Amino acid sequence: MTSGLLTFIIVAVFTVETLIAVSLRHYRKASLIIVFIVASILLVYKSQEFIRDKIVQNGIYPVEFSHICYFIMGVTVVTGCKKMRAFASYCGMLAGLAFMIASIVSSQSMINDAASPFSLGISVTQHMLLWFCGFMLFLNVGHFDIRDIWIPVLGIALMVVFSYLVHLRIIYPDFYKYDDMVIIKIAEGTILGYVIAGELPMWLRVGTVAVIAAAVAASLVAVYKLNDKYYRYKVEKCERQGVKYDETEIGIFPLIAYIAKAAGWERKKPKKQQKRAEYYNCCVMENSKDAASEKACG
Secondary structure, three states: OOHHHHHHHHHHHHHHHHHHHHHOOOOHHHHHHHHHHHHHHHHHHHHHHHHHHHHHOOOOOOOOHHHHHHHHHHHHHHHOOHHHHHHHHHHHHHHHHHHHHHHHHHHHHHHHHOOOHHHHHHHHHHHHHHHHHHHHHHHHHOOOOHHHOHHHHHHHHHHHHHHHHHHOOOOOOOOOOOOOOHHHHHHOOOHHHHOOOOOOOHHHHHHHHHHHHHHHHHHHHHHHHHHHHHHHHHHHHHHHHOOEEOOOOOOHHHHHHHHHHHOOOOOOOOHHHHHHHHHHOOOOOOOOOOHHHHOEEO
16 A cells, blocks of 8 residues: 555545534434444454453553543443543544544555554554544534543643653563654654654754643643533524423443432432533423424434
8 A cells, every 4th residue: 555545545534534523413312322332342342452462462552642542432432421521532533633644744654564454454444433433522422611621631641651651661561662652752752753854953852842732732722612612502502493402321320320310319419510500401492382392402
């Protein structure tokens, strides 16, 4: 496979997935079901892959950013943890978008690093599915509260710490690529080594780290703000149409909550949370008596 063909395939898949997500923007329940299925498959596949590599002891571990994202996305969606959705969405979109950009800038390195054409195809598929799930959570499913922004900030910090522990061979001492980790290259400003030959000057490395840190901070805030703005628009649209905003939830936590409610064990929400829910949730208009108004609006 040529580098040009690989770039074309990745950009084409990225575009198609984005268009599919946009076309489903009015169907929250369908979007959530699709994300749940895809994220569950990714979680199962990456889990068995990790267990298999651990058994054969081939020195391969899920330590790169995208590898960790598979587990963050899968666990978040399968459990139905709403507070983690922004983090999972951001990680998924960042991993997919970075992979697509890397295919444009340095697709030949992807081909060279791949063990086989099959493994390259699997890598492309997995990264693009991360983008799809992340973008669907952002656009169609979740509502991200800016007050929870500390969760992805803490999560990213823990990723960096974990990567350094692997890099220093404190964790997974037999990991054979401990000196070739993308997160470490970003943290140390040597990521431009993929496109610039030779030793990078210190001023360029420091500048690279500063620019990437600023870009991550700005993009994280933008994700929260844009999601909240679009969510309010959808809720207000439902209100104007006199229909109920679809708040369907899927996962382990929602199932536990449903069982607890059915058994009469549901804990009453504090007044502060009730006021928040009243502010954000779209209710059926008082003057609407048509039973059709009960249909979901996403």
